Amino acid sequence: MSLKREKQTYMLFMLSQKTHDIILMKMDIEKVFQMKGGIGENSYSKNSSLQKRAADKVKHIITAAMEQMYVEKRPNSIGIADLGCSTGPNTLSNIKQLVHTVLLHPHPDPEPEFRVFLNDLPTNDFNTLFQSLPDFYTQLNKHRIYISAYPGSFYGRLFPDHCLHFIYSSNCLHWLSKVPAGIYDEQGFSINKKSIYISERSTQEVSLAYLKQFQHDFSLFLKSRSQELVCGGRMVLILLGRTGSHHADRGNSVFWEIMYRSLSTMVDEGEIDEEKLESYEVHFYAPSKEELEDEVRKEGSFKLDVLEMFENENENDIDADMSYGTAVAKTVRSIQESMLANHFGDSILDKLFQHYATLLDQELAAANDHINSITTVLVLTKL
Amino acid sequence: MSLKREKQTYMLFMLSQKTHDIILMKMDIEKVFQMKGGIGENSYSKNSSLQKRAADKVKHIITAAMEQMYVEKRPNSIGIADLGCSTGPNTLSNIKQLVHTVLLHPHPDPEPEFRVFLNDLPTNDFNTLFQSLPDFYTQLNKHRIYISAYPGSFYGRLFPDHCLHFIYSSNCLHWLSKVPAGIYDEQGFSINKKSIYISERSTQEVSLAYLKQFQHDFSLFLKSRSQELVCGGRMVLILLGRTGSHHADRGNSVFWEIMYRSLSTMVDEGEIDEEKLESYEVHFYAPSKEELEDEVRKEGSFKLDVLEMFENENENDIDADMSYGTAVAKTVRSIQESMLANHFGDSILDKLFQHYATLLDQELAAANDHINSITTVLVLTKL
Numbered sequence: 185m186s187l188k189r190e191k192q193t194y195m196l197f198m199l200s201q202k203t204h205d206i207i208l209m210k211m212d213i214e215k216v217f218q219m220k221g222g223i224g225e226n227s228y229s230k231n232s233s234l235q236k237r238a239a240d241k242v243k244h245i246i247t248a249a250m251e252q253m254y255v256e257k258r259p260n261s262i263g264i265a266d267l268g269c270s271t272g273p274n275t276l277s278n279i280k281q282l283v284h285t286v287l288l289h290p291h292p293d294p295e296p297e298f299r300v301f302l303n304d305l306p307t308n309d310f311n312t313l314f315q316s317l318p319d320f321y322t323q324l325n326k327h328r329i330y331i332s333a334y335p336g337s338f339y340g341r342l343f344p345d346h347c348l349h350f351i352y353s354s355n356c357l358h359w360l361s362k363v364p365a366g367i368y369d370e371q372g373f374s375i376n377k378k379s380i381y382i383s384e385r386s387t388q389e390v391s392l393a394y395l396k397q398f399q400h401d402f403s404l405f406l407k408s409r410s411q412e413l414v415c416g417g418r419m420v421l422i423l424l425g426r427t428g429s430h431h432a433d434r435g436n437s438v439f440w441e442i443m444y445r446s447l448s449t450m451v452d453e454g455e456i457d458e459e460k461l462e463s464y465e466v467h468f469y470a471p472s473k474e475e476l477e478d479e480v481r482k483e484g485s486f487k488l489d490v491l492e493m494f495e496n497e498n499e500n501d502i503d504a505d506m507s508y509g510t511a512v513a514k515t516v517r518s519i520q521e522s523m524l525a526n527h528f529g530d531s532i533l534d535k536l537f538q539h540y541a542t543l544l545d546q547e548l549a550a551a552n553d554h555i556n557s558i559t560t561v562l563v564l565t566k567l
Numbered sequence: 568m569s570l571k572r573e574k575q576t577y578m579l580f581m582l583s584q585k586t587h588d589i590i591l592m593k594m595d596i597e598k599v600f601q602m603k604g605g606i607g608e609n610s611y612s613k614n615s616s617l618q619k620r621a622a623d624k625v626k627h628i629i630t631a632a633m634e635q636m637y638v639e640k641r642p643n644s645i646g647i648a649d650l651g652c653s654t655g656p657n658t659l660s661n662i663k664q665l666v667h668t669v670l671l672h673p674h675p676d677p678e679p680e681f682r683v684f685l686n687d688l689p690t691n692d693f694n695t696l697f698q699s700l701p702d703f704y705t706q707l708n709k710h711r712i713y714i715s716a717y718p719g720s721f722y723g724r725l726f727p728d729h730c731l732h733f734i735y736s737s738n739c740l741h742w743l744s745k746v747p748a749g750i751y752d753e754q755g756f757s758i759n760k761k762s763i764y765i766s767e768r769s770t771q772e773v774s775l776a777y778l779k780q781f782q783h784d785f786s787l788f789l790k791s792r793s794q795e796l797v798c799g800g801r802m803v804l805i806l807l808g809r810t811g812s813h814h815a816d817r818g819n820s821v822f823w824e825i826m827y828r829s830l831s832t833m834v835d836e837g838e839i840d841e842e843k844l845e846s847y848e849v850h851f852y853a854p855s856k857e858e859l860e861d862e863v864r865k866e867g868s869f870k871l872d873v874l875e876m877f878e879n880e881n882e883n884d885i886d887a888d889m890s891y892g893t894a895v896a897k898t899v900r901s902i903q904e905s906m907l908a909n910h911f912g913d914s915i916l917d918k919l920f921q922h923y924a925t926l927l928d929q930e931l932a933a934a935n936d937h938i939n940s941i942t943t944v945l946v947l948t949k950l
Contacts, residue, residue, distance in 0.1 A: 261727060261728065297727055297728060299727050301715070306697040306698050306700050306701060307697075307698065308697075309694060310693050310694055310697060310716070311692060311693055311694045314689040314690075314691075314693060314716075314718040315689050315690065317689050317718055317719065318689060318719075321719070328724075328727075330717065330724075330725070330726055330727050331717070331718075332684070332715040332716060332717045333693070333697075333715060333716045333718075334713065334714070334715045335697040335700055335714075335716075336700065336701075336704070341711075341713075342713070343713055344644060344680055344682050344711075344713045345644065345680060
């Protein structure tokens, strides 16, 4: 597989891995949306090995931020939150890594207590996550670790006042809390015709509506977290971004374009009502460096220590027995199934993801342009 | 329905409502046991209305304990734990009640923050519970309430040091952490022949093994909670008990006897292997007043403020369209299904609970003796 394809793979996994706070008009996402639960072949749990690799790429930044916090504050009881923890094996291995980071430093006896706060939407499959806890506690039985779950949207308060020292969120904040209201006309149809995200065909009105929603959501996120972190606490945020000021960067839009074309094919086949498709919109936004800096400055509770953007690269470890498109479609399905089923009905899913796989394989075979997908990492200190 | 039957109904619901920490030999209960999840006809969630009534009977004691704690301590941030929260509608209504109890008292502005810690085994259906959180938060949106789940066995540490002001546990502590080791012979068969709990046929060896397991478990429970409560914090424990010193009180054993006879009928029918039945034992213990007082005194971290025992009475609101036995069998099934299925296989369940319903109806029709079932309520203050 070419480097270009590998980068596209990475981008897609970054895009798809945690579809947080997506809301469709009239759909109460807190009651609908979920990663494919359980541990079956199509579950999110079994389809998140590449997400682990994505997180591993920024591990040194996360580790450094935790070390700096610990050296400065030396708390006896350390509050750590994972926002958008999801349900796969990555969740608890991230926690283990953070605990070990602290314990590699000189520490008092008894060693610090770790209060771990896992967050995701109430529809997340916490049951599967919890069932791996007894083994996790057995592995770490020498340490004082208390793991809890706080279900809810991170666009608002989640945790008690000033209980956290370290917040970590990987690949969630590119998901908005909802479709911007301005995207819909009075009849409830999207004004973003023939697209489900900002595309080359989208008007400036569409781009601005998305930007405003991002500004509102990210500002609310920062304000909420500022009340939960102690002064000197750190926050590491990993999300997709873009380098240019133009909103319709191909790196972010190509995978939505494939989804739109897959849905469109189903309209042509009479399987999906055209009006249904025209009211469907995804709630993603990849902010630029300047857009992120602006919100941090305006909100005012945090010092921005690090803002790094890097082009995503990825090695391919997808099963050689299936096409690249098929493998990708499987991962996307583990994440988007609940929302698509809620809007279009679950009878369309098998065929939709067959189209998705085929169209993605065709697109990548035909593509001659280079697709840049960008990950942004921010480290913030609570003032 | 007669008063006697009503009392038996109540007893059964008390017995069956939260089968905590039951462990079968070689069965890792933390990975097996669960209330019947979801919200279907046979779910625990739909079969716990009588449990609510049971809790309502001791509401004034719970309320008084919370009031005393609040008046003495006046914390700005109140930690409340529900141990064995299960998954039905009762869970969140209990929390709402405790929050309102505090807020009826004069309090500072801003009003106190409530940190709510829900606990049950990792196999509990937390997903269903979490899905009702968005509506709960909407109802109480004026207040600062942060709800979390801490999955694990309460026979050991669950929460960080000194984070709780109030602990509440309803109808869980009559379940032991495991079958006492002394109940099994070297081949792994129960020495408690022709019984699955202490019965009139049980030897003194059997009774003593159960008592020792209770002493070990309850002592560990008290020690663990003493490290989690602040000084002056309160703990209200509601569990089944017995008034006499004899271990095989009919009030506690009759429902296990019916289950044994139901399983035995399945052996006669060739549906269950006799050896399987002879290795099955339930892990229940109804302590006497003296046994409870002894453990509190020996552990030494708590002052025993209240120990009340009362005979259970209950009004019947069981569906008139089905027999009493059938209605009871349905509730028992919502709780015991996962364990029975793990031990005997799930193909036996439908027939087993048909037998249970029939045998219970027959037993109650034939019974001429009065069955006393006893609930014990303890209020303890952390010294």
